[in-house]
Amino acid sequence: MTSEYVDALVETASDGISFDGLRVAGDGEYTFETPAVELTELSEAALRDVAAGSPYVTNWYFWHAQTPQKDDRWAFLRRVEDAPLESETDSIHDRYEALDDGVTTTWGQLEITVTLGTAGQREYSLSHVADGADSELHSYDESLQARELARLDDDGRYRPLKTAPTLGTGWEFSGLGPEALVEAVGFFYPATITNWHREQNGNLDVSHWTETMERQSGIYQVVTTWDRGEGHEHVEWVAESCCTDSQCLKRREWQYDEERELETHGGDGVFPCREPCSLVISAARKFTKLDAEPTHSYEFELTPSEKEQLEGLIDAVAEGRVGEIREADIGKDANRYRTRFLRARRFDEDSQLCGVPTEEE
C-alpha cells in the first residue's frame, strides 16, 4: 500500500497537487508542503521518504484513487466524515484523530459511521438510527442485501414508499468501502444522494404538481382533471396526507405550480423531493374519485363521548398510533375493546352506523 500511494504521488506531482493542505509540485526536483512543513528541491527519493506515512498523502490518495469520482457520491462521502466540499488547508491530523474515534452522521433513518483504516482508507458501517449498543443485530457486508432489508417494515409489511419512516431495525453493515456504502444507501433511499447533491449545487430540477399531472396517461389521467380553479386545497390535502415528516422523510420541494406554493409544510428532511412520487399519484387518483362524490345529510344518534371517540379513532389511524395502544388502555379512543363496544352498541346487523343506510331506499 505504501508504495501505491507514494507512486501515485510521484506520478501526479508534475501536474501539481493541491488538496486538503497538501501541496506537491515538480518533475525530477520537487516541492512538498503541508501546514507544518515546507520542503523544496527534493529529489524523487527524498520526496518518496517524506511522502511515506504522511497523512496528507494518504488522505489525498483516498479522495482521488479510492473513492468514486462521480461528483454526487464524492460530495456525499465528504459530508459523511464532516469534511468540507472544498479542499481545506487545516490540519489533516485533527480529521484523522476524529476518524480514529469514528465520525457518525445520519441520513434519514440510517446511521453511518466512518472510521480510519490502514493507510488513510476509510471503513464505513451502517445501521438503523433506532438501534443502540444493546440491540441484537444481524450482520451484513454486501450492499445488495440492503435492497431486501428496505422491502419490509418491522411487522413484515411491504413498504411501497422507500422514504417512509418505517425502515425495519435489527441489522448492521460493517467494513464497507466508499463505493459499497453509497450503493447500500442507494438501495435504502434511491436517488437521494443525487437529488441532495443537485440541490446543494442549485440545480435540482423540480417538477411541480400541475406539470407532473399533465404527464399522466391511462388510468392516472383522472388526476389531471383535479384542478378546481383558483383554489388548490385538494392538492394541499394530498400533501398533508402523504408528504409530511411523519409519513415521508423527503422534504417536499414541489409546489402546486411555479407561481403558487402550497401552504402545507414540506417537511425538514435532509434530502429533497423533486416531484410527486408514484405513491402520491396513485393516492391522488383515489382521492379524486372520493372528492367527486356529492355530500349527503345523515342523522346519527351518538353520545358526546361516542362522537369524540370517532374523531379520536380517525386521528389515531391517520397518525399510525393504533399499534401503540395497549389492550388495557380502555381510556384511549382507538382501544380495541372500546372500539368493539362502540360497534356492538351502534352498528346494526349490516354494519351500518346507527342503522342508517348509506344509500336511501
Ligand code: SF4
Ligand atoms: S411526493 Fe411526498 S410522499 Fe412522495 S416521495 Fe415526495 S415527499 Fe415523499
